[in-house]
Amino acid sequence: MDLTLTSEELAFRDEFRDWLEANHPGPAPQGGDQVQFEFERDWQRRLHQAGWAGVSWPKEFGGRGATLIEQSIFGEELARAKAPRPANVLGLVMGGPVVIAHGTTEQKERYLEPILSAEEIWCQGFSEPESGSDLASLKTKAVRDNGGWRVTGQKVWTTFAHEAKWCMLVARTDPDVAKHKGLTYFLMDMEQPEVEVRPLRQITGESEFNELFIESAYIPDENVIGGVGNGWMVAITTLMNERAGLGASAALGLANSLDELVELAKQRGRADDPIVRDKVARLKIGIEGLRLGAMRALTSTMKVGIPGPEGSIAKLQWSSTNQALTELAVEIGGIEALSKDSPWSYRFLRSRANSIEGGTSDVLRNIVAERVLGLPKLR
Amino acid sequence: MEFDLSDEQREIKSTARDFLASRFKPERVRELAESDSPYDDDVWREICELGWPGLAIAEEYGGQGLGTVELAIVQEQLGYACAPSPMISNAYAGALIEAAGSDEQRSRWLPGIASGEARGAAELTRDPDPVVGAAAGSVVLVLADGEGAKLVETSEATLDRMNLIDTTRAYFRVSAEGGDPLPGDTSAAVDKGAVALSAELVGVAQRALDMAVAYAKEREQFGRPIGAYQAVSHRLADMLWEVEEARSLTLYAAWAADAQPETLALAASMAKARASDSAWSVSHNAIQTLGGIGFTWEHDVHFLLKRARVSAELMGSAAQHRERVAALTGLAAAEPAVA
Numbered sequence: 001m002d003l004t005l006t007s008e009e010l011a012f013r014d015e016f017r018d019w020l021e022a023n024h025p026g027p028a029p030q031g032g033d034q035v036q037f038e039f040e041r042d043w044q045r046r047l048h049q050a051g052w053a054g055v056s057w058p059k060e061f062g063g064r065g066a067t068l069i070e071q072s073i074f075g076e077e078l079a080r081a082k083a084p085r086p087a088n089v090l091g092l093v094m095g096g097p098v099v100i101a102h103g104t105t106e107q108k109e110r111y112l113e114p115i116l117s118a119e120e121i122w123c124q125g126f127s128e129p130e131s132g133s134d135l136a137s138l139k140t141k142a143v144r145d146n147g148g149w150r151v152t153g154q155k156v157w158t159t160f161a162h163e164a165k166w167c168m169l170v171a172r173t174d175p176d177v178a179k180h181k182g183l184t185y186f187l188m189d190m191e192q193p194e195v196e197v198r199p200l201r202q203i204t205g206e207s208e209f210n211e212l213f214i215e216s217a218y219i220p221d222e223n224v225i226g227g228v229g230n231g232w233m234v235a236i237t238t239l240m241n242e243r244a245g246l247g248a249s250a251a252l253g254l255a256n257s258l259d260e261l262v263e264l265a266k267q268r269g270r271a272d273d274p275i276v277r278d279k280v281a282r283l284k285i286g287i288e289g290l291r292l293g294a295m296r297a298l299t300s301t302m303k304v305g306i307p308g309p310e311g312s313i314a315k316l317q318w319s320s321t322n323q324a325l326t327e328l329a330v331e332i333g334g335i336e337a338l339s340k341d342s343p344w345s346y347r348f349l350r351s352r353a354n355s356i357e358g359g360t361s362d363v364l365r366n367i368v369a370e371r372v373l374g375l376p377k378l379r
Numbered sequence: 380m381e382f383d384l385s386d387e388q389r390e391i392k393s394t395a396r397d398f399l400a401s402r403f404k405p406e407r408v409r410e411l412a413e414s415d416s417p418y419d420d421d422v423w424r425e426i427c428e429l430g431w432p433g434l435a436i437a438e439e440y441g442g443q444g445l446g447t448v449e450l451a452i453v454q455e456q457l458g459y460a461c462a463p464s465p466m467i468s469n470a471y472a473g474a475l476i477e478a479a480g481s482d483e484q485r486s487r488w489l490p491g492i493a494s495g496e497a498r499g500a501a502e503l504t505r506d507p508d509p510v511v512g513a514a515a516g517s518v519v520l521v522l523a524d525g526e527g528a529k530l531v532e533t534s535e536a537t538l539d540r541m542n543l544i545d546t547t548r549a550y551f552r553v554s555a556e557g558g559d560p561l562p563g564d565t566s567a568a569v570d571k572g573a574v575a576l577s578a579e580l581v582g583v584a585q586r587a588l589d590m591a592v593a594y595a596k597e598r599e600q601f602g603r604p605i606g607a608y609q610a611v612s613h614r615l616a617d618m619l620w621e622v623e624e625a626r627s628l629t630l631y632a633a634w635a636a637d638a639q640p641e642t643l644a645l646a647a648s649m650a651k652a653r654a655s656d657s658a659w660s661v662s663h664n665a666i667q668t669l670g671g672i673g674f675t676w677e678h679d680v681h682f683l684l685k686r687a688r689v690s691a692e693l694m695g696s697a698a699q700h701r702e703r704v705a706a707l708t709g710l711a712a713a714e715p716a717v718a
Contacts, residue, residue, distance in 0.1 A: 001388065001448060001634055002381050009380060069380050262709040271710050274702075281701035284708045285649045289624035292631050295382040303383065310623040317620065362609075368619060369612035373592050376607040 044086035044118040075249025091115035091122035102226035123164035125155040142171040148220040161210035183231030187223040247294025247314040286321040319354035399460035417463035433493025440489035447636035451578035458582025465513030471572040472499025479563030503693040514551040529558035545689035570647035577629040577654035584658040587665035621657040652700035658687035
């Protein structure tokens with residue numbers, strides 16, 4: 001048992017930390033979504049030129065081939081430096097790994113490099129208005145047409161859709177088999193008039209997400225990933241990639257927020273309030289519990305290939321802690337913190353989604369109950 | 380970075396698990412808990428042969444010279460078995476004397492504590508008099524004394540057995556005059572004691588969770604195992620969360636005690652705060668899952684709830700440890716106004 005970094009891990013950390021210090025682009029510019037997006041795209045290009053874009057990807061596909069612990073260090077350093085996110089985050093964490101795992105040689109040659117360079121942005125078309133947690137019930141259908149497919153349906157909660165060239169789309173290709181078996185994973189070209197993107201306004205007032213209305217959009221056969229009828233299996237890989245190894249950097253993000261909260265408590269003269277002190281301590285303990293659980297899960301994954309039970313609760317820990325943290329901030333900050341001009345009011349509202357996005361807390365508890373504790377399924 | 384037990388540590392864990400499962404079967408724990416003296420001398424002799432009393436004491440005093448991680452591993456298993464044992468009182472007394480005692484005090488007391496033949500017992504809390512676990516049968520008591528601690532020979536003290544809800548251990552109120560002060564700093568040993576008790580609480584919580592999960596799989600109502608209902612299964616998922624978070628924090632604190640002492644104070648308080656709350660809340664929720672049978676004397680889960688609730692008060696309550704965490708997280712205690 002050794003919680004310090006090995007000399008190789010320290011060297012990795014220092015190399016990236018030094019690079020980050022020299023190349024940090026500074027705070028995000030004002031001026032709206034498009035300006036923000038271009039800023040993030042430039043940032044990813046800079047990461048890519050230095051070989052830091054596909055840290056988890058194997059070297060043969062243009063990545064760095066980092067170990068899980070190095071990936072975690074990478075995420076922690078980004079959080080520590082408060083660096084911007086790269087523009088093509090879904091392509092990097094989901095699209096690329098899926099093409100690497102399930103794509104043909106031609107697909108790898110075609111898609112991977114433009115993901116890394118942020119030349120082509122990727123979005124994800126999984127959720128539908130009537131298929132959220134029960135993803136396998138989705139209704140968007142694809143029918144054979146002229147050496148390819150015609151797709152019709154509606155997708156929702158699609159991030160980056162207005163910037164994206166490619167959509168990771170799961171559609172039903174066989175309505176006559178069990179719901180998990182009739183699905184296929186496609187890459188759909190977003191640049192066609194049959195795909196309409198409409199912004200979806202959320203409770204913060206902004207539109208991070210979109211709805212997709214797809215009316216007979218064309219997808220050629222060579223854009224099927226992993227074979228017709230294998231969409232569920234391919235999609236599951238994608239979702240696992242989304243969740244793997246995020247715990248440590250998520251904990252660091254929370255630790256940054258807790259520092260700000262402590263400053264707020266001091267400014268507002270609440271540093272001696274025993275209730276505030278007790279709640280701050282609970283947050284600190286929750287954040288450390290998340291960080292340490294992530295380290296245990298990383299060790300277990302590196303040793304035996306699967307994370308231990310502590311890994312499956314990381315998302316629950318993160319969402320509940322972030323929500324409690326922003327709740328305490330608006331409580332300490334009083335009416336000022338509820339002004340639309342306060343960063344805390346935004347964070348308070350935005351964190352309401354944490355227990356829904358990327359797997360609702362309710363479904364995650366089902367997963368823990370069934371797969372970790374071995375309890376019987378209700379279904 | 381490797382946050383996992385080594386092969387040797389796994390071996391200690393499985394030896395402890397197997398040994399305690401055979402010596403402290405539930406019916407034996409019940410028998411001891413319902414008797415006047417919960418400690419089994421024959422099992423203590425076996426524990427001494429295993430070297431547990433001196434696990435974390437230096438070899439020059441007859442100990443094994445292992446670390447807080449190894450002590451925590453054994454303590455977790457003692458908690459899992461809900462073992463009636465003077466182990467933690469003796470280990471805590473040894474840690475205090477080793478850390479803060481003079482050469483003479485160490486040479487006099489540590490060999491007996493390490494072999495388990497002349498046990499020590501340490502103050503676990505104070506309200507308003509010192510409360511000491513396993514004082515009867517010990518030869519020396521380590522009591523708080525201002526910022527530090529002092530030694531009192533058990534024969535010189537008056538012991539008054541307390542009638543606590545946890546009968547799997549014996550607790551005593553102590554009154555004693557005088558005593559022999561330990562000259563050194565006890566703070567690291569106090570934190571190690573809290574880590575060892577946290578580990579025990581993790582074991583108690585894990586046992587309560589295991590009982591509840593097993594019951595939820597077999598008990599049927601409305602034609603299904605109750606564990607299929609989300610009102611039950613989600614509670615069990617949250618109980619796992621509590622156990623695993625407490626375990627991560629406790630293992631980290633044990634490692635910090637050995638390898639990174641500058642972080643021990645914060646780590647120990649985080650561990651004890653979380654483990655205290657987790658253990659009694661998980662055992663409470665185990666009773667809820669068991670339903671009526673869980674509230675009967677006949678079922679064993681109440682021994683866990685009682686052990687958890689009493690241990691939560693010992694070596695600093697969750698609230699006291701959280702206050703310390705707050706002070707170490709940038710909310711320094713208020714400075715007195717300048718006159």
